[in-house]
Amino acid sequence: MSRSGADLALLLLGGFRSLVDTATAELARRGYQDVRPVHDFAMRAIAAGAGNASELGRRLSVSKQAAAKTIAVLQERGYVTRDTDPRHARRMRLQVTPLGFEVLRTGEAIFDELRDQWERQIGPAQLENLETHLTELVGDPPVRFDTPGWMSRDLGEPI
C-alpha cells in the first residue's frame, strides 16, 4: 500500500520526535534535567568553535540576542563558561565545561542506543538502507536545528 505524500511527511516527523522525545526523557532520567535538544545543539556548536554569541547565533540561524539568551541558560546551569579574552577586552570566550561535555556524551550514547534498538527492530541492512536513501533525498543533516513556531509562522529560507 502506498501512502500519501502528507503521510510520508508525518512519518518522518514521527520518527524524529520519537527519537528526540525518548532521548530527552532518558537524559532527564539519568540526572540531566531540563536539557532540551536546543541546548545540545548549542553546546555542540560551542564545542565546535563558536566562541561568542554572534557566532553561535550564526551557526544556529538565530539572532545573536537569541543566542545570548541560550548562553545565559547554559551558563547558569554550569554547562558552559564565559570568560573574557584578556587580549580582547570586549570579546568573550565561550567554553563547554566538563559537565557540559558529560551531557553531550550521554546524549550521544542515548541516541546511539536508540539507533541500535531500531537496528534490532528492522535489521541492520534495512536501517542502513533507510539512512542511505534519506541522505540521498535530503542531503547531509542540516546544521541548523530549528526555530520555534515554524509550523505556524513564516518559514524563512528552507534548510
Next chain:
Amino acid sequence: MSRSGADLALLLLGGFRSLVDTATAELARRGYQDVRPVHDFAMRAIAAGAGNASELGRRLSVSKQAAAKTIAVLQERGYVTRDTDPRHARRMRLQVTPLGFEVLRTGEAIFDELRDQWERQIGPAQLENLETHLTELVGDPPVRFDTPGWMSRDLGEPI
C-alpha cells in the same frame, strides 16, 4: 558507513522539513498565502468531524483556547465558517468552506507530487521500503502535529 543516532534523528527532521517547507512555499506560489502546516492540520481535523473549539483542541493536543485562536484565523481567511447550531445555542458548528477544501486538496496534491519526485529519485521500491520500515518503527502517523517550541520547552507526553 553507519551514522550516529543523532545524525539519524537530524536526517528524519531534514526530510520532514524539506517536504513541509517546499509544500508551504509551493502552496503560497499557487495563491494560498500564509497557509501554514498547522492550518492544514486544523482544517483536516475539522473536516473529519471536530465541530467545536474544545474538540479541535483535543484532537490537536492543544488547549481549547489555542484551538480557538487558530479557528479565528481560519475563519478570518474564509477557510472555515462558524455558525451556531440552532438547536444548541451555545454550541458552534465548524465547517470547512469550499475555499478551505480547495486548500486541502491543493496541499495534498503538492505533497503527492513531492512524493512522486522522491520516488523518481530513489526508486519506487526503495521509497516503499522506507515507508514500510518507518511505519514499523514509529507506528502510524501521529494525529497530533506539534506544539511550537517543543525543541526547547517541556515536551509533555511522547507521541
Next chain:
DNA sequence: CTTGCTTAGACAACCTGGATGTCATTGACA
C-alpha cells in the same frame, strides 16, 4: 594620531503562539 567602518554585546520593546485560570452559560440527567 585621528577618523571612520565593522562588529560584539547589552538593553529594551515587541510579537507569536502557546498555557492557565476564571467565569457565565447551557445542556443533560438524576
Next chain:
DNA sequence: TGTCAATGACATCCAGGTTGTCTAAGCAAG
C-alpha cells in the same frame, strides 16, 4: 428542579524568538 459537566470567552502569563538602538572595541586608511 437541582446539580454537574463542558463549552467558549476573556484576561493574564510565559517562552523564545525578533528588531532596533546604543556603546565600546578593533582595525584600517588617511
